[in-house]
Amino acid sequence: MGESDQGLLERHEVPEEYRWRLEDIYASEAAWQQDYDEVKSQLPDLEAFQGKLGSSAETLLAALKLRDEISQKTGLLYAYAKMRKDENTANAKYQALDDKARGLLIDVRGVTSYIVPELLAIPGERVEQFIKEKEELGLYRHYLEDVLRQKDHVLSLEEERLLARLGEVAQAPSYIFGMINDADIQFPKIRDEQGREVQLTKGRYRQFIESPDRRVRREAFEAMHQTYKRQENTLAATLQASVKKDVFYARARKYESARQAALDADNIPLSVYDNLLKSVNDHVHLLHRYVALRQKLLGLDEIHMYDLYTPMVPDMNVKVTYEEAKETIKKALQPLGEDYLANLEKGLTSGWIDVMENKGKRSGAYSFGPYGTHPFVLLNHHDTLDHMFTLAHEMGHALHSYYSNQHQPYIYADYTIFVAEVASTLNEALLIRYLLDRSKTKEGKKYLLNHYMEQFRTTLYRQTMFAEFEMLTHQMVEDGEALTPERLSALYHDLNVKYYGDDIVVDRDVDIEWGRIPHFYYNFYVYKYATGFSAATALSQQILQEGKPAVERYLDFLKSGSSDYSINLLKRAGVDMTSPEPVNKALKVFEELLDEMERLT
Structure with missing residues (x-):
């Protein structure tokens, strides 16, 4: 696992065993589009429940179930589009798909925005009566209690709808920062330990800042921060927004x-x-x-x-290859027992992980656990001790998602930050x-x-x-x-x-x-x-x-x-x-x- 000194690998050059399998969510973009169209067609059905949630236990249950079904599907659509874009943030096709998925998320939030204010308008004793009448509603007890807890901070139906429609605008500062930080910003070349000119990237910065050669550390540090300094007005305006x-x-x-x-x-x-x-x-x-x-x-x-x-x-x-990192982590996590270790093995060998840095790939590391598929982990692995810890860290997230998704219904599967x-x-x-x-x-x-x-x-x-x-x-x-x-x-x-x-x-x-x-x-x-x-x-x-x-x-x-x-x-x-x-x-x-x-x- 390596790359030439000339630069990073192109996405298509990354070996398959080091790429995640997003096909496990959607086998093709046609399948993605099918779900997208289905969600679009279901939104009017969900909208039709507006004004009726307090009418009967059956209606409330049907609305909540449809909301969960739509939200789950939208989650998969968004996950697929986001992760495809993250493979290469400069890829215009997946930028467009990501925009489309984000737009759908906003539409879904807009349509579902009536649910919470309407729930708050139902007297508590009637909600309790509904739960007694309809056993399946018992599942939603904690959710309903959590909604009622925030009663003082939920606005009128029209105001909630307006806030939901502001969603896309509200995401703008974060989205703009992401484009500056991942797609537009260009770092200079610096000299490595051997005096060779090499391109500074966010992934390589961590290696350089850990270098035993103080000159390399200083050059990387100054080059990184002076590059951001040149954008300080834009970055301050974006953060203030x-x-x-x-x-x-x-x-x-x-x-x-x-x-x-x-x-x-x-x-x-x-x-x-x-x-x-x-x-x-x-x-x-x-x-x-x-x-x-x-x-x-x-x-x-x-x-x-x-x-x-x-x-x-x-x-x-210390140099730790990706393969060595996997084996060490399996041994270190033995105190967590056989069940945890079996699921860890599954995660390490079943297309959950995108391992290598490539041109345009989103920096850093994360785990994403959409409901209805297995979790996914993005890495930008270099053969360091630190990156072995990153793998252990992200697999912790991934297995938390895996256990939650296996044992909870959709409404409670997503643990809090x-x-x-x-x-x-x-x-x-x-x-x-x-x-x-x-x-x-x-x-x-x-x-x-x-x-x-x-x-x-x-x-x-x-x-x-x-x-x-x-x-x-x-x-x-x-x-x-x-x-x-x-x-x-x-x-x-x-x-x-x-x-x-x-x-x-x-x-x-x-x-x-x-x-x-x-x-x-x-x-x-x-x-x-x-x-x-x-x-x-x-x-x-x-x-x-x-x-x-x-x-x-x-x-x-x-x-x-x-x-x-x-x-x-x-x-x-x-x-x-x-x-x-x-x-x-x-x-x-x-x-x-x-x-x-x-x-x-």
């Missing part, structure tokens, strides 16, 4: 803030967010200690932002423990400790820093302030100084980093990485210490989808996220790793 969109929707729905609106969707108390920021801010001294240790181990007079990703341990440039990062980071925690336990040398152990501490830095600290940035930018807009490039960069700079401390040179190039983070368009998403990481750290310790009872609780959690509120599902699995305890415990683990690394050096 996205934040204003969040604030508009929150105000339209009578929330006190965009943050409250975003958290209420999952019924998460604001205190969970506040506890996270407080716990991490109370422990930034550990990150400062880590930076000082890194400077010492790298033997640097001064440490810069581009020195944060390179391994602190010399001569441990709040719990989404638990399954992925738990896999990483088990993988690092497996590797640490089998490390034969002091240097090997130090290398792995470095890697695990990097997980804490990049997931618990960095994502919390992002969450703080997101909270502050939304507060600025809510206070009527403009998000100019200067203000965004000054805010981002100050946060880096606070989190990383006085021992590091916070290079001005990093000030523009806010301009390249896709998650800032996801509306208070990133804090869930940090809370999920904390929950996963706690659950992985329970699984390794308790064995079978903890595994059973965990598998039940994976099978639960969104059949109850996220906070309740995690409590049953063994973690209470309403208390600061899980985050503080995770930070305690970080301190122990730091102690051990300091002892070994």
